[in-house]
Every structure is written in structure tokens, then in C-alpha cells.
Amino acid sequence: MNITLKIWRQHNASSKGQLVEYQLNNVPAEASFLEMLDILNEQLVLKGEDPVAFDHDCREGICGACGLYINGHPHGRFKNTTTCQLHMRKFTDGETITVEPWRSEAFPIIKDLMVDRSALDKLIQAGGYISVHTGGVPDANAIPINKHNADLAMDAASCIGCGACVAACKNGSAMLFVGAKVSQFALLPQGQVEAADRVQKMVARMDELGFGSCSNTYACQAECPKGISVTNIARMNRQFLAAKIAEPLK
Ligand code: FES
Known part of the structure; x- marks a missing residue:
């Protein structure tokens, strides 16, 4: 499937951030959301660009590290699903997906999608x-x-x-x-x-x-x-x- 990503990029806590658009083609529908971000990052690294920083650990819905705000919902809009357990088959071909970090005064941004x-x-x-x-x-x-x-x-x-x-x-x-x-x-x-x-x-x-x-x-x-x-x-x-x-x- 082909998707357009709008991802929050911010160099550090004090710099100004913005949504940056990326086109990602041929994403496997069975890939998890984090695997999709891995694919994006591999492409960015090959182009000599800075990969997107995001938190993850177990990738099994256990640790709670993978907090991403996806299309206006924490972990996306699907019930009882962490970001790492969200799969690309839940999205439609050609969809634009907006990915932002947790936004709260108590969670300052470290970089891109990572918060403290x-x-x-x-x-x-x-x-x-x-x-x-x-x-x-x-x-x-x-x-x-x-x-x-x-x-x-x-x-x-x-x-x-x-x-x-x-x-x-x-x-x-x-x-x-x-x-x-x-x-x-x-x-x-x-x-x-x-x-x-x-x-x-x-x-x-x-x-x-x-x-x-x-x-x-x-x-x-x-x-x-x-x-x-x-x-x-x-x-x-x-x-x-x-x-x-x-x-x-x-
Ligand atoms: S990476 Fe551990 S819950 Fe998602």
C-alpha cells in the first residue's frame, strides 16, 4: 500500500517543530505501525537524512513505550490497541496519516516523536x-x-x-x-x-x-x-x- 505520512519533526526540546510530509510506497499491509516507521527510517538513512526518533521497546503491547499520537488519537483510533500492535492493514491505500508526539506539559519533547x-x-x-x-x-x-x-x-x-x-x-x-x-x-x-x-x-x-x-x-x-x-x-x-x-x- 502507498501512504502519505505527516510526521512531527523537532530537533530538541527548545527548537521549533513542524509536520514534515513523506511519501512511502509499497508498505506491506501486514507490517506493524512501528515496522512501517522502520521502513521510512531505512529510506531516510539511505538518503543521508536524519531518521525519525520514536520510542519503542517490547513491540508486544506490554511495556507502554510506543506512545504516538496517530490521526488525532493516542495509539490511533482502534480500541485496546497500542501503537506497536496497530497494523497497516487498518489503514487504507492512499491514506494520509498524521503522527505526533504525546502533547502535555508534564511530557516535554526530547526529539521528534519522543517525549520525556x-x-x-x-x-x-x-x-x-x-x-x-x-x-x-x-x-x-x-x-x-x-x-x-x-x-x-x-x-x-x-x-x-x-x-x-x-x-x-x-x-x-x-x-x-x-x-x-x-x-x-x-x-x-x-x-x-x-x-x-x-x-x-x-x-x-x-x-x-x-x-x-x-x-x-x-x-x-x-x-x-x-x-x-x-x-x-x-x-x-x-x-x-x-x-x-x-x-x-x-
Ligand atoms: S513497544 Fe511496548 S507496548 Fe508498544
């Missing part, structure tokens, strides 16, 4: 972990957890931290990401001990890092490649209010 998403790591460092001693590996069923909560915790834990929720949100809010990370622990007994501290620290850090507030547009849920539900935001808000009243941070 370390703000998400800083949110995890603020409390997205369990530091209490949980003992050795317990026997199966030694810690009873009801099936409903186990399923909800697993769903929340499927967040891959790609940042699509932030990029999709008109406020640049990270509420879905933090809601998922808070929920995956809050729903399990091992996460209870530090729950009050965790939610308050992560919410405070979210504000410090320049993420916006949530205004309930649900764009994050609609664009999340892992189908993370906004009910995780509601759970985080309930936890936050309860913690503020019962166990405010010193």
Missing part, C-alpha cells in the same frame, strides 16, 4: 509500591481475597504506564494512571498498610509535576489501550478523602 515520560516514574516513586514486609511466598489461598476484588486489582494492574490517558486529556491529567496504581494495591490486603500514605503522596506529587485536574470527560478511559476504567479514579478519590480525614500526612 519520567514524570510517571516520579509518581510511582511517590508511593506506587509496597515497602512493608509481606513475608515469604504464602501457600495458595492462605490469604483469602474475594474474586471480585482480585479481578478488579488485576484489571487495574494491567495499566502499562504509556501515558495515553495524559495525552488524551484536555487538562493533561494523570488521574487514570494514579487511580489504577492506587487501586491495584488498595484492593489487596498487602496494600492496606500503606494505603492512606500512598494515595496522599501520589496525589500531591501529581500536582507538583504539572499534571492537570480531572474534569470527567472520560477521554482517558476511551483512549486507554488497556481499557482501564474511570472507576479507578472514583476509588482513588474515595481513598484520598478518607485518608485526609482519618490519617492526614504529617
